[in-house]
Amino acid sequence: MKDIDVAIVGGGLIGCASAYYLAKAGARVVLLERGQINQGASGQNAGSLHFQLEHRLIQNIEQDARELAFYVGLAKIAIEQWRGIDDELGFDTQLSMGGGLMVAETPEQIELLERKSRIEQSQGLAVELLDREEARRKAPYVSECVRAALYCASEGHCNPRLLTPAYACKAAELGASIVTGAPVNAIRRDRDGWRVTFRNDARSDETIRSSAILNASGTNAPAVAAMANLHLPLFPVALTMNVTEKAAPRVPHLVQHVGRKLSLKQADDGNLLIGGGWAAVLRQRAGRWSDSRSPDLKLASVLGNLRVAADIVPLVKSLRLLRTWTGTTAITADQLPVLGEIAEAPGYFAAAGGSGFTYGPTYARLISEQMLTGKTSYPIEPFSPVRFGVLNAFVG
Amino acid sequence: MAMVITVAIAVATELAIVGAGPAGMAAAEVAAGHGVEVTLVDEQAVPGGQFLRQPPPQFGVSDWLGDPVYREGRRLLERVSADRRLEWIMRSSVAGIFSNGDDDGDEPFTLVLNPVGEGDSGEGGAPRQLSARRVLIASGCFDLPVAFPGWTLPGVMAAGGIQAFVKSQQLVPGKRFLFAGSHPLQLVVADQIVQAGGSVAGVLFAQSSSRALALLKHPSVLLGNADKLSQTAGILWRLRRAGVPVRFRQTVLSANGTDSLESVTTVPVGPDGAIDSDAAEEIECDRLGVCFAFSTSSELARQAGVDCRWDASRGGWIAKHDDNMASSVPGVFVAGETTGVAGSDIAALEGQVAAIGCAAELGKIDARQAVELARLPRRQLSRRARFARLLSELAWPGASLFDQLMSDSATLCKCEGLTVGMLRTQLGRHPDIRTASAAKLLSRAGMGLCQGRYCHFALTRLMARQLGVPEERVGGFTSRFPAKPVSIGRLIGDDS
Incomplete structure (x- = not known):
């Protein structure tokens, strides 16, 4: 008899949402978080819901067309799930799905928009190509240099400060045990499950026995995989975000750029959030990446990001920059998430990487389904860690 | 005042001193005396800091700060104001200090400047960036x-x-x-x-x-x-x-x-x-x-990555430093209230010691000279530090008094309109929230224009008490760029 059914490692969006879906189905769940709930990428990202293929994904649009088509399919079920999320959680997460525009400034960029829209439309994602006048009519706040835009009515944003804690609360209500300040330091195979050892509040080691493990530790996922002698090829990337002072409501959409790094939106509180994948610098300690502190800010990234924002939405120039921050997220080499069971380690599941805010609730729901029933309501095979199986064939 | 920089967009210096109060002025005088090229940056129109706050010239005040306690400070102010070796960037705060990395050896730091007030931007306005080989942060303190x-x-x-x-x-x-x-x-x-x-x-x-x-x-x-x-x-x-x-x-x-x-x-x-x-x-x-009590203005130091420790009676987060006033970030020095609130005379002595340390690092004096030069100010420092410590202990009412004053109806974060009671309710709902940064993310406390200057102490205390842990465990808000809000148009050089 195991102490519990599932030990979740990581208190970010995927971990907390999975704790909720699993507990709701009656599973006995313990979530172990080394720091604080929502302290990593889940709380540090800028809260975009981008269902169009984003800038980072379309750099090699021809080669990646097949994978991308599959990814777009996921967007449709994610949109569905987001629409019901406040009702499900019984909480106002400041969800806004007022539409999103991906803008283009040059003929090449317009062509890219067209190509990408064909992939999206082939998968049934509703997107609409707007010319300059249509774009300006829909979004009078954009500048003259916007020559076209791809509009997706379901896009928007949600408040990353609120979503993950809301899931954590709801999971706890349903009986999941959420333990913070509890770094896991060993994961061992047991006869028919796993033994997970963590440092508890009293600073001594505690071990729980679980039937299954869910590694939802984001940037720390490779280390948590290594504890079970497994490889999980995720790579930390450091990003920069900016927020302005509050302004009167002017920007009801999520604004992205097809050829330059930009995501821009106005939060319920009036602040404009500006990001889009501008680099920060991961810290090093003794010659290795270290996540003990947030990444170093690069001045060039701040200035570059604000330059793009000001070019596309000129009202930005009249506002004050209130704060910048950096965060670390984890991506795979093929840019797709890792979602599924590691074949070489039955009962060891992983869910991480790739647009984890937009798709976090969906990843959590799908991985929970798989853990509970062995099946999922949307196929996740292309995201399975089996695609890296060769790495784990030699460790065991 | 001589040599006020007003035209260039970016300028370079050997030693950038942030804050022209007693610590910054004393450091400037000593450093310049050893041949260091010094630029002082301060938010005020005139130097002196909070301690020697000068009246605007048009007031024509004749007996300004006549009390003998200000005598030494006034003399220092007169000397540095007349010192033609010094360069000044006044009415400008420092929004951030960036390390340029190892590959940019000549001036390893870029200071992003944030002119105070309107109408002094664009052409002919204050410079937007200052690059420096060494930085001294002497940013003072404010009333708790x-x-x-x-x-x-x-x-x-x-x-x-x-x-x-x-x-x-x-x-x-x-x-x-x-x-x-x-x-x-x-x-x-x-x-x-x-x-x-x-x-x-x-x-x-x-x-x-x-x-x-x-x-x-x-x-x-x-x-x-x-x-x-x-x-x-x-x-x-x-x-x-x-x-x-x-x-x-x-x-x-x-x-x-x-x-x-x-x-x-x-x-x-x-x-x-x-x-x-x-x-x-x-x-x-x-x-x-x-x-x-007083709270250190440690935002800039923390933004620059300087290690701090918590000492409530000496100003909250205070910058750690070695005997030369060098911080944990190579090339960044700290002096004055940033290192613990202790008054103007200690600030000035720390500024002198820091300047000697900088001069040595810049190769203006050798190590033996540096030790020799620092001997007297160090001796005076250790004598006065005892008095300052006693003063801060006697002046400190104890954290429990603040806990009692912080009743539920009291405003905690005025920028975001959050009361003590509202935060307590939110923390009650999320017992897993155990750090100031996590509480900020949950409640928005500290996310407003003041950047948390007005609520961070209260929030830290409230959490420390509620969780029964020392403030050090609750931690501070992570200090981010910019240290104070800065116009985006001005920052990217596009004010049109």
Whole structure:
């Protein structure tokens, strides 16, 4: 008899949402978080819901067309799930799905928009190509240099400060045990499950026995995989975000750029959030990446990001920059998430990487389904860690 | 003043000094004396810092800061103001300090400058960036904001804020003043108000008279600080003559009024430190000067990556440093209140030591000379540090007093309109939230224009108490760029 059914490692969006879906189905769940709930990428990202293929994904649009088509399919079920999320959680997460525009400034960029829209439309994602006048009519706040835009009515944003804690609360209500300040330091195979050892509040080691493990530790996922002698090829990337002072409501959409790094939106509180994948610098300690502190800010990234924002939405120039921050997220080499069971380690599941805010609730729901029933309501095979199986064939 | 930089967009210097108060000025003088090229940056239009806040020239004040305690500081100010070796960037704060990495060897730091006020941007405006080989952060401190019901009401001011008015404008900003706190500065400000012709209803110390006045009974500690002794005695005598009651074991419970301050409810503080709400009294006044302690302006140092530690009675997060005032970030030095609130004379000595350290690192003097030069200021520092430590301990009312004043209706974060009760409710719902940064993310406390300067102490205390852990465990808000809000148009050089 195991102490519990599932030990979740990581208190970010995927971990907390999975704790909720699993507990709701009656599973006995313990979530172990080394720091604080929502302290990593889940709380540090800028809260975009981008269902169009984003800038980072379309750099090699021809080669990646097949994978991308599959990814777009996921967007449709994610949109569905987001629409019901406040009702499900019984909480106002400041969800806004007022539409999103991906803008283009040059003929090449317009062509890219067209190509990408064909992939999206082939998968049934509703997107609409707007010319300059249509774009300006829909979004009078954009500048003259916007020559076209791809509009997706379901896009928007949600408040990353609120979503993950809301899931954590709801999971706890349903009986999941959420333990913070509890770094896991060993994961061992047991006869028919796993033994997970963590440092508890009293600073001594505690071990729980679980039937299954869910590694939802984001940037720390490779280390948590290594504890079970497994490889999980995720790579930390450091990003920069900016927020302005509050302004009167002017920007009801999520604004992205097809050829330059930009995501821009106005939060319920009036602040404009500006990001889009501008680099920060991961810290090093003794010659290795270290996540003990947030990444170093690069001045060039701040200035570059604000330059793009000001070019596309000129009202930005009249506002004050209130704060910048950096965060670390984890991506795979093929840019797709890792979602599924590691074949070489039955009962060891992983869910991480790739647009984890937009798709976090969906990843959590799908991985929970798989853990509970062995099946999922949307196929996740292309995201399975089996695609890296060769790495784990030699460790065991 | 000579050599005020106003035209270039980006300029370079050997040593950038942030803050032209006693620490920054003393450092500038010493560093320049050893041939270091120095640029000082300060938010004010004129140097001097909070301690030597100068009146605007058009006021024509003749007896500005006539008290002997300011004599040394005034001389320093006169010398550096006339020092043609120094360069100045005034009316500009520093929004951030960026390390350029190893590959940019000549000037490893870029300081992003943030001109204060409007109308001085664009062509001919202040420079936007300053690159430097070494940086000295001497950014001073501000009055500790204390949360109690009514503290955000117009008329409730920091005693330091009242003093700034009197010092720089020669104005008495109110009709009837009450002071409440635990720091002897409130005696100094009450005295300045009385001397300027204002009316003071009283000065309330939260601690006992023996504790508040213990300074006068420690001649060994006061050795070398006779000037401070005579000053305190003189102030008490003048206040008594003016009929201003100085009361002990009394503090403010709430500030009352509809649109602005009308009265203050005061309560006795028992020998065990517990306030007695049943014995509350009401005192009519239109200005309340609050003066418990000071908070270091450590945002810039922390943004630059400087390691800090928590010391509540010395200003909260204070920058760690070595014997040369070098911080944990190579090339960044710290001096003055940034390293723990200790007053202007210690600040100036620390500035001298830091300047010697910088001069040595820049190769202007050798290591032996540096040790020799630093000997005297270091000796003076260790003597005065004892006095400063005693002063801060005696002046500190204890964290439990702040815990008692922070009742649920008190505003915690005024930028985001969050009360103590609202935060307590949210923390109650999320018992797993155990750090200041996580609480900020949950509640928005500290996300407003003040960048958390006004709520971080209260929030840290509230959490430390609720969780039963030391403040160090709760941690500070992560300090981010920019240290103060900065115009985006100006930052990217596009103000059109």
